[in-house]
Amino acid sequence: MEFLGIAPDTVLSFLLTLFRVSIVLFMLPFYGGDTIPRSVKAALTLVVTLAFWPHLSLPGSAFPTHPVSIILMILGEAAMGLTLGLIVHFIFAAIQTGGQIVGFQMGFAMVNVIDPITGTSEAVTAHFLWMVAMLTFLTLGGHLYLLFAVTKSFELVPPGSLFITPAVAGRVLEFSGQMFILAVRIAAPIMVSLFLVDLGLALVSRAAPQMNVLFVGFPIKVGVGFFFLGLVFTIISNYMGRFIDQFLAIFDSLMRLAA
Template sequence: MINLDFGFGPLEAEFWRLLFVMTRIGAALVAAPMFGTVSVPPQLRVIGAGAIAVMICAWTDVQAPAALFSLAGMLSVAGEVLVGLTLGFVLQLSFAAPVVAAEVIGGGMGLNMAMAVDPTSGTQSPALGQYFMVVLTLIFLALGAHLQWFALVVDSYRAFPPGHTWLGAERFATVAGFATQMFVTAVTIALPVSLVLLIVQIVTGVLSRSAPSLNLFSLGLPAGVMAGIAALVLSAPVLTDLVVRLSADAITATSEIMRK
């Protein structure tokens, strides 16, 4: 069946089937923001992919290619990886919106110098971005969106059975369209605070021209930080509504990829 035979018969066939199913699930978990972070041990991702694969093997009749280590088998595995990475990448785009908004807000407040290691990517990101990321993660989990995403990953075996995993131009366009929507959401999150910071900077500039003896940096930086914090507190309900909508849109975009 797989061009390898260790003499275990049907048990070995089920093992290769399980390993083949784990390919798509593992790729989705690696690309997903919460499950593919550097803080999550690879062993835990393998255990999670194996647990979901056991259920899929029990619920569906997905079969591994007849010759897994042939050219056709490797192409089938590559298709599984493509589908899994796409499903996880859509979720990754939704989690990128608060980080983009934090870059814009932090630049206006002068807080981009306060950098911290982002546990989701392992790179440096603004401290304000960590706050937005925590809010998005909590709301995403509280809404049960992660369970809906797992359900879509399982349902992807019906929409994209092995051997029919080429997504096509329409589905890639859907992913690109959601990326555009992500940037729009990021601008919407940053807009209220950015407007307040713009007003503060204009007032600071007028005061510096009216009284040149004033130190612009000693006056403008504390005023910008205080105004930004006040604007963040006042716009917290707007941030919550946008994050809820962003989580729902991520699940909707994932389901649209499988419907097209």
């Protein structure tokens, strides 16, 4: 029975696309931020769905008929969105963790700001590096790669056929471990430079005990830290570029393990 000249299979095919796009897209960075109004998210979801749907040709018969099957399908889509979102969030979390280490080393442990994405308090250097990473991600077209990954997911994992396997969980844990290694690599130049500053100040305090090293050392550490922080931008752009180049291959392997 058609309604307004639209066949039921067409409506169900559109709903299959809408479910995945709406769930997965809201779990990704930039698209699913809390700072974006819900009305804008809803409009973006409809626009993206209408752009994807004619090229996917999903059969309406693939839509589950039993309520339990529909719930399981939604849970599977949520698991896919969570997996994809975690892989992308790891690179930003690594940069934020590196910024947190840098802020502590520079003496900015008490200078915190509220992260508009997560609503948590973090060091000002961590938030600054996060903004730099996000701008680099958008400049390199990372948001377009995310949309391409969503379209690719329909080919690799049809709606309702995602299963979280131990292999997928192991890969996600592996990426989470790499997050801390990347954080140390990003913060390493500043950590070494500030260690040398502390070493120099210690030698000065031994040679001239009457000098107030704490009064002189704080602005020196801040100046040296900001100088090397500017050099870290190149490191961030290199890591972000490598991540974007390898993102589709990583996503492809995860989806093949999960399907």
